[in-house]
Amino acid sequence: AGEDSLARDACLFCGTGDDDDDGEPKICRACGDKATGYHFNAMTCEGCKGFFRRAIKRNLRLSCPFQNSCVINRNNRRHCQACRLKKCLDIGMKKELIMSDEAVEQRRALIKKKQQLCQPSPGLLTSTFTEEQRKLVTDLLDAHNKTFDFNFVHFRNFRCTFPLYYYSLCIVYIPSVLLSSLCIVYIPSVLLSSLCIVYIPSVLLSSLCIVYIPSEYLMLPHISDLISYMIKGVIDFAKVIPYFRNLSIEDQIALLKGSSIELCIIRFNMVFNVEKRIWECGSNTYSFDDLILAGYRIPFLEPLIHFHCMLKKLKLHKEEYVLMEALSLFSGDRPGVCENQVIDGVQEFFAMTLMAYIETQRAPSQENRFLFAKIMECVTELRTMNEEHSKQILHIWDIQPDSTPLLKEVFSAFSD
Structure with missing residues (x-):
């Protein structure tokens, strides 16, 4: 491979070319064949480019058997090398642009190095866990611990379960x-x-x-109180995060309305028992049947249980759970959000922090290699779960109106 192949590599790498592509076919000015670009200062085909390089580098002494007046075209360009070389020089091809073999190798190495610098692998993007990212995780953990009653010791004054x-x-x-x-x-x-x-x-x-x-809606008052209790914790969690407090009140409300249920599902996963398929909320436990008795339908509950099993089997660290909460909270495409780009930028920072945490704080393994992708898949799946849950709630309320003021406020975004 010579200097022209390097030039093509450089053009692809930099996103530019020697000439503008106006859609018109390019013609070799030496023989009339299809040209591939500017080579040694002239628009030529690959054949004439290679011929010119060989002729100059070999320092050939060529002579025309006729009168140096051969017509060079695509079909007879091999018949007279002397007239072909003369035609290449006449159209402006310059021998001083031909690089030596050593220069070709040096340029090849330089282009390869630039490509590696400008197109790093995903691992190189987050090979370190910065101090800023470390502080973010610490702040999120602190906010989570202050606002999530893991043992549900403060869940009191709820409506009775079995009157x-x-x-x-x-x-x-x-x-x-x-x-x-x-x-x-x-x-x-x-x-x-x-x-x-x-x-x-x-x-x-x-x-x-x-x-x-x-009765079919036996558990509805109690489950409504439970979800309201969880949402209050989610709201307190968001208020502690500086990135959230810096947003306008309108965007804060829009994000909370759109993401509260997703954050509740993430927190419920932390107390989910995969073997028993129950949620262990302190002294209270909740099963598939309890949600049925609250009015939820099996087509919604079966995917919900599957999601909890899938997420629980990832064996996430608490740091990964809280980053997942933050990713769900800061979604710029929620209804009613105004500063979409700002929120998307914060979410991207959280995603990069999660990737950095996984790469630096977990031991290298086949499972951990795809952990970030699996978590992001769960974050996406949460959107579907959120929408289906909202449909279930609104359907239940149509039949059996029984909710708290907080639930009505949260789900107003879905009922508009």
Whole structure:
């Protein structure tokens, strides 16, 4: 490869060329073939470019067998080298532009070095964990610890979970040799109607029982209080972050309305038990059935459980959790946001901090190699979960209005 290939590499690398591409076909001024650009100061094809370089570097003594007046074109350019070289010189090709082999190698090395400097690998972008990034993570951790009641010791004065008046009476025929002639049985099911007779076939002895079946929206008041409690913590978390306080009040409100549920889901994941598929919130635990009893539908709950299992299996550090919270909070495309570019810039800084943390604070492994991409995938998936959750809430309220003022304010963005 010679100096012209290096020139092409440099043009591709720098994003520029020797001539403007106006869409018109370029013609070699030496032989009329299709030209590939300016070579040694003239527009020529690859053939004439190579011929000129060889002829000059070999210092050939060429002579025309005719009268130095051969017509050079695409078809006969090989017939007379002397007239072809003369034509190259006549169109302006300069022999002083031909580089020596040593100069070619030096230029090749220089271009390669510049390419490496201007196009570093992703790992080189975040090979260090800067002091600014370290302070950011420390501040976010401090804000998280102050605003997330991990053991739910302050979750009090919530509406009762199982008041008797939420149950409906029905008569159930249950086969059992253990039941007395009259008993009270609790059946956790939202599929039975308010008043019904259920027959369970069996060859065993049976008894007639009085059964209390919980209403479909039994857990709605309690779950509403729980989510409101979590959202209050999220709001306090955001207020501690300087980047958030520097925004206008309008943008602060827009970001909180748009992201509160996503941050709640992230925090709920920190208390999620993958093996039992439950949320362990201090002395209270919540299961799939509890959310059904709050009015949520299975097509929403199954992806929600899958998401929690997927995120929990990443085994995130608390630092990665809080950076994930910050990434969800600072999303410039939330409805009602005005300073989109400012917020997107902050989010990008959080993303680079997360990448730097993973690369410098975790041991190199196949799992950690793709951890950043997996976390970003979860952040994207949270948007879908947020939208589906909002649809569920609004549907529940249409049937069973039961919410807190804070929930109504948060979900007003989705009901407009």
